[in-house]
Amino acid sequence: MKDWWKEAIFYEIYMPSFCDGNGDGIGDFKGIASKLAYLKELDIDAIWLTPFYKSPKIDNGYDISDYYSIDADYGTMYDFQVFLDQAHQRGIKVIADLVLNHTSSLHPWFLESRESRTSPKRDWYIWKDKVEGHQPNNWESYFGGSAWEYDEKTAQYYYHAFAKEQVDLNWYNPEVKNAMFDVIRFWLDKGIDGFRLDVINFLGIDPTLQNNPYDEEGKQIHLHDKDLPIAFEIVEELRTLVNKYEDKVLVGEVGTEEFEIAKTYAGQDKLDLIFNFNLGSIQKFEVKRIFDELKKMEKENQGLYLPTLFFSSHDMPRHITRLVDQDTEQTRAQMLCTLMLTATGVPFLYYGEEIGMTDLYVDDISEMRDVQGILTYQRMIAEGNSVIEALEASNMCSRDKSRSPIQWNDTVYAGFSQIKPWICVNENYTKINVECQSREVDSMLQYYKNMIRIRKKYKALYKGNYELLDRRNDVLFFIRKYKEQRIGVFFNFGIKQDTLHLESLSI
Numbered sequence: 232m233k234d235w236w237k238e239a240i241f242y243e244i245y246m247p248s249f250c251d252g253n254g255d256g257i258g259d260f261k262g263i264a265s266k267l268a269y270l271k272e273l274d275i276d277a278i279w280l281t282p283f284y285k286s287p288k289i290d291n292g293y294d295i296s297d298y299y300s301i302d303a304d305y306g307t308m309y310d311f312q313v314f315l316d317q318a319h320q321r322g323i324k325v326i327a328d329l330v331l332n333h334t335s336s337l338h339p340w341f342l343e344s345r346e347s348r349t350s351p352k353r354d355w356y357i358w359k360d361k362v363e364g365h366q367p368n369n370w371e372s373y374f375g376g377s378a379w380e381y382d383e384k385t386a387q388y389y390y391h392a393f394a395k396e397q398v399d400l401n402w403y404n405p406e407v408k409n410a411m412f413d414v415i416r417f418w419l420d421k422g423i424d425g426f427r428l429d430v431i432n433f434l435g436i437d438p439t440l441q442n443n444p445y446d447e448e449g450k451q452i453h454l455h456d457k458d459l460p461i462a463f464e465i466v467e468e469l470r471t472l473v474n475k476y477e478d479k480v481l482v483g484e485v486g487t488e489e490f491e492i493a494k495t496y497a498g499q500d501k502l503d504l505i506f507n508f509n510l511g512s513i514q515k516f517e518v519k520r521i522f523d524e525l526k527k528m529e530k531e532n533q534g535l536y537l538p539t540l541f542f543s544s545h546d547m548p549r550h551i552t553r554l555v556d557q558d559t560e561q562t563r564a565q566m567l568c569t570l571m572l573t574a575t576g577v578p579f580l581y582y583g584e585e586i587g588m589t590d591l592y593v594d595d596i597s598e599m600r601d602v603q604g605i606l607t608y609q610r611m612i613a614e615g616n617s618v619i620e621a622l623e624a625s626n627m628c629s630r631d632k633s634r635s636p637i638q639w640n641d642t643v644y645a646g647f648s649q650i651k652p653w654i655c656v657n658e659n660y661t662k663i664n665v666e667c668q669s670r671e672v673d674s675m676l677q678y679y680k681n682m683i684r685i686r687k688k689y690k691a692l693y694k695g696n697y698e699l700l701d702r703r704n705d706v707l708f709f710i711r712k713y714k715e716q717r718i719g720v721f722f723n724f725g726i727k728q729d730t731l732h733l734e735s736l737s738i
């Protein structure tokens with residue numbers, strides 16, 4: 232079906248944490264393939280896989296050292312192909328996560344680039360001289376500290392928006408673009424159904440290297456290191472390239488919570504979808520904020536724009552922990568599920584949310600896996616903080632929280648693996664797991680399945696427009712309409728019962 236993604240429900244799988252098929256404690260293609268029946272029963276339409284290419288995994292695959300091969304932890308190219316074919320046989324599409332902004336520092340391109348100032352690959356990355364004995368400017372890495380790393384061998388700095396092992400490519404160099412476009416063709420030729428494009432608005436930096444400003448709290452505003460005209464140009468070229476294939480989708484991770492910026496990357500000649508962090512990363516369960524964001528997105532929807540609907544991902548705390556408290560756990564989580572599956576947009580579920588998985592906290596730094604958490608710990612210790620303070624701060628920002636193995640059952644390691652997994656299993660696996668929720672009629676899993684069933688039954692819910700989107704005090708509601716079909720959905724964000732008279736709504 233053309234534009235299949237408009238009606239699809241996506242499901243994000245964090246590669247190492249879904250199912251270990253070969254007994255090494257790390258999720259892999261064989262494992263995921265063995266769970267396709269589960270995903271089919273849940274009735275999702277497309278899987279987004281986090282990066283599976285060869286990688287030293289400083290940032291768990293977002294540091295690719297070979298774009299043409301499968302990381303041995305996840306299996307072989309054959310395993311990938313078997314998984315892809317089996318998914319397709321079941322009518323499930325698969326999109327791959329692609330990191331175009333940076334490569335691993337162990338990628339042969341970078342190894343060649345750092346060899347000498349005259350290396351043919353020197354200009355594939357961003358190298359700059361010292362300025363008055365220091366870094367070329369004040370730009371900070373998203374993982375903290377300077378975004379410039381000094382390389383003794385050639386006495387220059389290189390630029391990295393993330394960890395120093397994730398080196399930014401120079402997208403002003405056409406050779407870089409050609410090399411990456413070859414990568415894209417390679418995976419499309421293998422039959423992948425599209426891409427989730429990592430930090431796509433980071434391609435290219437301001438060549439004048441102006442310093443970034445700071446906000447009142449002293450936090451750097453990333454003004455000159457992203458959203459440059461070149462990022463838009465590349466997005467358009469990507470579109471042209473991908474349009475040569477049939478029915479492929481491009482989903483952009485546009486690193487911003489500002490809807491006004493994010494939406495500019497989406498459209499007919501650009502990306503099909505962008506992640507709406509303006510709604511997805513809200514920190515509070517708050518009717519006003521959710522309503523305002525839905526409204527903003529609705530306005531844009533008059534054109535071709537379709538929002539994405541999600542509240543969790545591998546980069547943020549799980550929303551059941553972030554937005555829900557113990558007393559309201561079940562109800563709020565169900566409300567958010569309903570919202571994602573009935574509001575206008577494309578839902579992106581995150582593995583494990585369908586059983587209400589909660590955040591993982593580690594009590595020893597040796598168990599922390601996320602680079603962001605580890606770097607924070609090291610910085611805190613270097614600044615003289617205690618182990619407890621450093622651990623607390625690193626747990627706060629660590630993305631391990633949402634990356635623990637999915638809890639399949641109550642056997643050891645939650646049925647994810649036979650041996651100790653690469654990351655801790657959440658202790659609550661004996662209570663929260665797929666197997667027991669499959670048996671209970673009023674479990675979260677059954678709720679998700681029912682909501683998915685309802686969404687798929689009514690065209691108004693996956694094709695319709697809002698006839699009305701409004702709010703009265705704590706009650707947010709909308710009516711979606713497709714031809715003769717109209718469906719109204721009402722959400723009471725308050726703690727008290729409320730009554731709404733349909734006659735009072737201007738319909």
Ligand code: NOJ
Pocket residue numbers: 290293294330393429430484545546
């Ligand atoms: C965004 C990804 O989602 C995140 O996990 C990663 O650390 C950064 N991009 C850098 O690639």
